Amino acid sequence: MTGTIVARLRESARTAWQIVRGVVGENAYERYLEHHRRNHPEEQPLPEREFWRRHVDRQDATPGSRCC
Numbered sequence: 001m002t003g004t005i006v007a008r009l010r011e012s013a014r015t016a017w018q019i020v021r022g023v024v025g026e027n028a029y030e031r032y033l034e035h036h037r038r039n040h041p042e043e044q045p046l047p048e049r050e051f052w053r054r055h056v057d058r059q060d061a062t063p064g065s066r067c068c
Helices: 002-024 028-039 048-061
Strands: none
Touching: 028 048
């Protein structure tokens, strides 16, 4: 029984962590890779460093409703 409770708590914590990552945008590169695999399989995806560089530049150029 204790093992089941611990397993449920771990799964809940994992799920919560993934939600937090999504809210703060930490999983943007993973989402980009998945999109790229589905829609542009013949093209090479951007390396992670280049992706984040463009991502930040795009946010700076069009800040929208960001608070900072």
